[in-house]
Amino acid sequence: MTHRMLLPFGAAPVFTPIRQTRVLPGFPLALGYTLVYLSLMVLIPLSAVFIKSASLSWPEFWAVVSEPRVVATYRLSFGAALLAAAINAVFGLMLAWALVRYEFPGRKLIDALVDLPFALPTAVAGIALTALYAGNGWIGAWLEPLGIKVAFTPLGVLVALIFIGVPFVVRTVQPILEDLETELEEAAASLGASRRQTFARVLLPVLLPALLTGFALAFARAVGEYGSVIFIAGNIPMVSEITPLIIITKLEQYDYVGATAVAVVMLVFSFIMLLAINLLQAWSAKRTGRNR
Amino acid sequence: MAVAGVLHGRIDARRYEANAATRESPWVRRLILGAALTFFALFLLMPLIAVFAEALRKGWLTYVTALADPDALAAVRLTLLTTAIAVPLNLVFGVTAAWSIAKFEFRGKRLLTTLIDLPFSVSPVIAGLIFVLLFGAHGWFGAWLFAHDIQIVFAVPGLVLATVFVTFPFIARELIPLMEAQGREEEEAAVVLGANGFQVFWRVTLPNIKWGLLYGVILCNARAMGEFGAVSVVSGHIRGQTNTLPLHVEILYNEYQFAAAFAVASLLALLALVTLGLKSLVEWKARQHAPADA
Numbered sequence: 001m002t003h004r005m006l007l008p009f010g011a012a013p014v015f016t017p018i019r020q021t022r023v024l025p026g027f028p029l030a031l032g033y034t035l036v037y038l039s040l041m042v043l044i045p046l047s048a049v050f051i052k053s054a055s056l057s058w059p060e061f062w063a064v065v066s067e068p069r070v071v072a073t074y075r076l077s078f079g080a081a082l083l084a085a086a087i088n089a090v091f092g093l094m095l096a097w098a099l100v101r102y103e104f105p106g107r108k109l110i111d112a113l114v115d116l117p118f119a120l121p122t123a124v125a126g127i128a129l130t131a132l133y134a135g136n137g138w139i140g141a142w143l144e145p146l147g148i149k150v151a152f153t154p155l156g157v158l159v160a161l162i163f164i165g166v167p168f169v170v171r172t173v174q175p176i177l178e179d180l181e182t183e184l185e186e187a188a189a190s191l192g193a194s195r196r197q198t199f200a201r202v203l204l205p206v207l208l209p210a211l212l213t214g215f216a217l218a219f220a221r222a223v224g225e226y227g228s229v230i231f232i233a234g235n236i237p238m239v240s241e242i243t244p245l246i247i248i249t250k251l252e253q254y255d256y257v258g259a260t261a262v263a264v265v266m267l268v269f270s271f272i273m274l275l276a277i278n279l280l281q282a283w284s285a286k287r288t289g290r291n292r
Numbered sequence: 293m294a295v296a297g298v299l300h301g302r303i304d305a306r307r308y309e310a311n312a313a314t315r316e317s318p319w320v321r322r323l324i325l326g327a328a329l330t331f332f333a334l335f336l337l338m339p340l341i342a343v344f345a346e347a348l349r350k351g352w353l354t355y356v357t358a359l360a361d362p363d364a365l366a367a368v369r370l371t372l373l374t375t376a377i378a379v380p381l382n383l384v385f386g387v388t389a390a391w392s393i394a395k396f397e398f399r400g401k402r403l404l405t406t407l408i409d410l411p412f413s414v415s416p417v418i419a420g421l422i423f424v425l426l427f428g429a430h431g432w433f434g435a436w437l438f439a440h441d442i443q444i445v446f447a448v449p450g451l452v453l454a455t456v457f458v459t460f461p462f463i464a465r466e467l468i469p470l471m472e473a474q475g476r477e478e479e480e481a482a483v484v485l486g487a488n489g490f491q492v493f494w495r496v497t498l499p500n501i502k503w504g505l506l507y508g509v510i511l512c513n514a515r516a517m518g519e520f521g522a523v524s525v526v527s528g529h530i531r532g533q534t535n536t537l538p539l540h541v542e543i544l545y546n547e548y549q550f551a552a553a554f555a556v557a558s559l560l561a562l563l564a565l566v567t568l569g570l571k572s573l574v575e576w577k578a579r580q581h582a583p584a585d586a
Contacts, residue, residue: 022396023480025489030392034404037385041456042411045422048432052425091331098328101314102321103305110329112572116336118511119564119571121518123538124557127545128339131346131554138338163335182307182314189313195320198313224415227520227538231545244417248525251421256430263418270413277413278406 049267052260064261069237070246074265076154077243081222084161085169089215092169093207099170100177114171117164122227129160130232152234157242160228165218172214176207176288209284216280220273224266343561346554358544358552359559366532367540367556373448374523374536375516378455382512386463387505391497394471395479405468411460419457420525423450446528451536454522459512466508467501474500503578507571514567518560 053061064070098104099111117125133140133150143150150156180203188198226244233240243266250259308314316324348355358364389408393401411419425431427444437444444450478500482492498505520538527534535543537560544553 023483024395024476027392027396030388034389034392038407042460045426048422048425091327094324095328095332098325101305101308102325103309104325110332112568113336115568116340116564119514119567121520121538121560123520123541124343124560125339127553127557128342132338132342163339166335182311186313195316220413226417244415247417247421251525259421263421266415266418274413
């Protein structure tokens with residue numbers, strides 16, 4: 001690998017064998033096991049969704065996935081997820097900024113607790129948020145007199161999706177901020193830029209790929225989220241029902257084909273997001289010179 | 293996010309605040325800090341406190357009674373059993389996948405890495421659905437399984453499969469960047485000196501990756517114990533038999549036994565806190581063992 005990189009561009013490595021000799025043992029066994037396990041646990045089960053949905057003709061498939069009640073769930077799931085990811089991008093950036101740049105009491109503890117949504121089971125988060133934002137809850141009791149109802153409304157879905165998305169933005173932006181050389185800002189300041197100009201013209205362009213990656217990760221996760229949402233959403237058809245819940249509802253009515261058709265729509269979206277996130281991460285790595 | 297990233301180490305924030313070029317005016321600082329801390333308190337801290345406050349609202353007696361309930365204990369046992377099977381399976385996979393991806397060159401490596409991450413982008417509900425489609429009564433293998441009196445969905449094997457699926461990438465994605473960063477010179481030296489494959493892994497690779505491995509196991513374990521959506525689809529919700537802890541919380545909550553639901557939930561919240569504590573500890577250890585130039 002190293003000697004090949006020393007060659008000028010376009011030059012063929014003369015003495016490098018086409019098949020690299022492998023010094024380390026275990027390659028066929030390790031790769032073989034990896035592929036078999038991946039196929040058995042992930043690829044074959046996932047393909048079941050596509051094969052099952054193929055039993056529907058195209059008009060039948062379309063009729064299921066464009067049913068008004070199902071379309072209403074897309075609007076809520078995708079809309080609330082997009083809004084939650086945007087809110088997380090703004091406040092996640094501020095939180096990452098505060099954790100890296102400011103010294104304040106409890107900084108280490110807050111830094112550790114940012115990962116809470118990764119560690120706390122979603123069902124626990126769901127009932128805790130419901131208790132907080134219900135009319136008699138600590139926060140709900142303040143909001144209700146102002147005419148803002150959160151629990152059992154689409155707003156509740158938004159709150160749950162904000163909760164689960166917090167770590168994505170913070171944890172993608174934080175390492176980039178930590179690695180940032182202060183020379184950049186010093187140069188900008190010495191050339192007469194105001195702090196706001198430095199942020200907008202120097203810092204934001206460097207942070208943007210990571211910020212967008214965090215946004216995309218939070219968005220992708222929020223669209224598929226189930227556990228933390230169903231308790232606080234109230235699950236009223238056409239109003240506060242999310243797409244994953246429609247799949248469960250159809251399953252409980254033994255409508256396997258219908259459930260599978262909606263699942264295909266969600267999976268296709270997930271694959272597109274996965275591709276987008278990969279491209280964003282490659283862009284981010286190029287911009288900042290980091291590998292990951 | 294990963295141990296590999298943590299090795300860079302946290303830099304003292306004071307050096308930014310002492311530098312006029314990297315410092316905000318006091319009111320901007322106050323605004324950013326205020327907004328960040330309010331956001332943190334509203335969305336992270338208060339839900340955590342609410343779990344414990346609600347759990348103890350009716351007093352210690354109700355709390356202890358809820359935890360000592362036979363159905364709750366059965367749920368604890370089932371959660372431990374499922375995790376004890378799922379985590380080692382993904383541990384072995386994580387190590388073999390990282391070994392082949394990080395130590396060897398082959399075509400399709402990037403695709404393989406992406407496919408390993410796939411379960412993270414699939415909704416947990418779909419993770420449950422796929423196993424119902426395969427092994428449910430009307431699934432591909434449903435009739436065969438019924439004829440041979442084997443139950444997968446609505447039984448422990450289904451719970452294990454769903455848990456393995458949702459926690460699939462945790463350990464592999466922790467190890468791949470770590471082992472890639474370490475290169476293969478040390479292992480190659482060991483082979484040249486006459487070590488066999490097992491010795492190379494046990495004496496050279498494992499000591500180098502132990503903190504990353506532990507980190508992955510901790511995260512994998514937390515998710516395995518707390519998974520709700522996927523497990524909910526394949527469980528069948530039979531009390532005392534196929535109810536894991538998160539599902540038991542849901543049942544109690546839907547029966548309006550709020551104090552009991554939060555009591556069981558507080559166990560899971562404690563698990564989350566222990567997870568975060570161990571995670572910070574491993575990050576700290578990994579930083580101590582990192583080379584000084586990192």
